[in-house]
Amino acid sequence: MLDPAFLPPSPGIALIGASVLGAIVGSFLGAALVRMPEGRSVVTGRSACDGCGKALTVMELVPVLSWLAQRGKCRACGARIGRGQLACELGGAAVGIGAVLVAREGLVLAAMLLGWQLLLLALLDLRHLWLPRVLVGWLAGSGGLVVLARAWFEQDVGPVLIAAGGAALGFLMLWLIARFYLKARGREGMGSGDPPLLGAIGIWLGPLGVVEVMLGASILGIAAAIVMLVSKRKIDAETALPLGTCLAATAWPLFLLQGLG
Incomplete structure (x- = not known):
């Protein structure tokens, strides 16, 4: 009998995990999409509003959900958060889901x-x-x-x-x-x-x-x-x-x- 700890996750759990991981990666990609053309570091410095410079809290950095809850705007100054960020997060999630559903074994x-x-x-x-x-x-x-x-x-x-x-x-x-x-x-x-x-x-x-x-x-x-x-x-x-x-x-x-x- 196989140890449950070594059993592969169910398809549903795998899809949820892949979508969450993909959205997180997509959030990082969204930051890179903004920072790299400006010559800014992608790996250092806290995430902040590009309009007012306010450092973002953990609750403002939840992929997809934060953008939707804030209606695509900064809570502090009302500046619009580019749809590119949402596109990256959704795209990252889609990549994770697509890989689980379609990619060959291994x-x-x-x-x-x-x-x-x-x-x-x-x-x-x-x-x-x-x-x-x-x-x-x-x-x-x-x-x-x-x-x-x-x-x-x-x-x-x-x-x-x-x-x-x-x-x-x-x-x-x-x-x-x-x-x-x-x-x-x-x-x-x-x-x-x-x-x-x-x-x-x-x-x-x-x-x-x-x-x-x-x-x-x-x-x-x-x-x-x-x-x-x-x-x-x-x-x-x-x-x-x-x-x-x-x-x-x-x-x-x-x-x-x-x-x-």
Whole structure:
């Protein structure tokens, strides 16, 4: 008879735990979304209202619930709390739930780790057209650790070779496109963070995953352009679309369905 202490949690408990953990992580991601573009530290300093600077209490930091209870405003000065914070908390919870429900056995925690990192990168690129190299580096490093753990567990170097191939293909594919565009048009047509991002994604998904992510991101980009046209927004050669957001939005669902490359 198995000791109850070693039994896996019921699906309901697992989902609740994943959603709570995800919302907490999402709260941290929301702070990073505000602080990083301003050059502020994400890990030091107390959380405070961006309007009046009042330090937030524990009850004002409960993910999702505090935002709803305060109606998205600071209790002290009434300044609006950006919806980006709520989006991060809900997004973080959704990543946790999605990983538990869909990710392959043994890859639930890896799916959460990948999803939370891609969520922050997607939002930073969507808001600021910025993919911080340090975050892309963390994405690549964490993917490398997951792949090494798999290779050690399976006693097979194959996963490492696949990851290396995915990283090389992902980076070179976008780097070559960017170089060709620069040579043909005489100006930059892609953010410098996009090739490293696809390279980091390639570590997680392998060469075939890189091709699938590029296809999915292209479809999302076309859909976004159609929406802009329908809404009568001007689109020309100077219009910037967040490719990194499209890459991230495609990569995580693929990992959930396919696992490591």
